Amino acid sequence: MRIDILTIFPGMFDGVLGASILKRAIAAKRLTVRVHDLRRWSPDRKHRKVDDRPYGGGPGMVMRPEPFFAAVEALTANAQRGRKAKGPAPRVILLTPQGQRLTQPVVQRLAKRQHLILLCGHYEGVDERIRALADEELSIGDYVLTGGELPAMVVLDAVARLVPGVLGDATSAHDESFSGPRLEYPHYTRPRVFRRMAVPEVLVSGDAKAIEVWRQLAAWQRTRQRRPDLVKAS
Numbered sequence: 001m002r003i004d005i006l007t008i009f010p011g012m013f014d015g016v017l018g019a020s021i022l023k024r025a026i027a028a029k030r031l032t033v034r035v036h037d038l039r040r041w042s043p044d045r046k047h048r049k050v051d052d053r054p055y056g057g058g059p060g061m062v063m064r065p066e067p068f069f070a071a072v073e074a075l076t077a078n079a080q081r082g083r084k085a086k087g088p089a090p091r092v093i094l095l096t097p098q099g100q101r102l103t104q105p106v107v108q109r110l111a112k113r114q115h116l117i118l119l120c121g122h123y124e125g126v127d128e129r130i131r132a133l134a135d136e137e138l139s140i141g142d143y144v145l146t147g148g149e150l151p152a153m154v155v156l157d158a159v160a161r162l163v164p165g166v167l168g169d170a171t172s173a174h175d176e177s178f179s180g181p182r183l184e185y186p187h188y189t190r191p192r193v194f195r196r197m198a199v200p201e202v203l204v205s206g207d208a209k210a211i212e213v214w215r216q217l218a219a220w221q222r223t224r225q226r227r228p229d230l231v232k233a234s
């Protein structure tokens with residue numbers, strides 16, 4: 001899978017791409033991530049400005065449409081040239097608090113795509129006409145952040161870990177919270193007793209069937225306690 005990110009703060013992505021599972025997935029070529037400085041496509045050659053004052057007045061700056069359009073057109077044309085057989089076009093996603101809420105089913109759907117382009121807004125937001133570029137708009141929750149960079153990292157991380165071969169056997173997305181109608185069962189590791197809190201006996205019994213039954217029951221029990229809305233919706 002390939003993910004292109006358009007941002008005015010490309011350096012923000014260094015940490016997330018340079019550590020842990022994402023770093024390994026990129027090194028193993030399971031995942032290609034390109035972070036592009038949007039200013040490269042600014043029509044303002046001298047100052048590389050990508051924002052301007054809002055028509056109608058009001059506080060803050062709004063991101064201009066030209067750099068986003070030029071960047072997406074360039075990336076899409078490159079992608080078309082790069083595809084030997086005629087495959088699906090990149091899916092362009094605008095990060096915005098006004099978009100569809102990001103959920104695990106949305107992540108699962110996106111993980112099936114070959115190529116995503118993520119557009120990060122900043123300041124007061126983006127010129128309304130940029131929406132015409134996007135195949136979909138995603139929000140990571142009902143709160144407002146300063147920019148689309150953290151939301152893009154969230155989408156990137158959630159999608160990448162579902163790409164085949166990224167997690168490997170050691171960490172599996174199987175049975176996880178939100179992969180079905182319930183939360184995942186509780187986990188324990190060593191020590192067997194910690195500050196008088198003991199690991200449930202069944203987990204050290206060696207009885208695989210009993211462990212499976214306990215996990216299923218525990219998963220449903222905690223889903224009912226913490227997220228009754230998931231139980232109702234199932």
Ligand SMILES: C[S@@+](CC[C@H](N)C(=O)[O-])C[C@H]1O[C@@H](n2cnc3c(N)ncnc32)[C@H](O)[C@@H]1O
Nearest residue numbers: 095096097121124125139140144145147148151
């Ligand atoms: C300060 S926000 C703009 C908010 C906008 N004025 C509004 O009220 O809807 C700047 C940028 O951050 C990103 N952003 C902020 N919160 C977000 C969220 N919850 N989900 C996705 N993107 C978000 C978007 O890219 C947005 O263009």
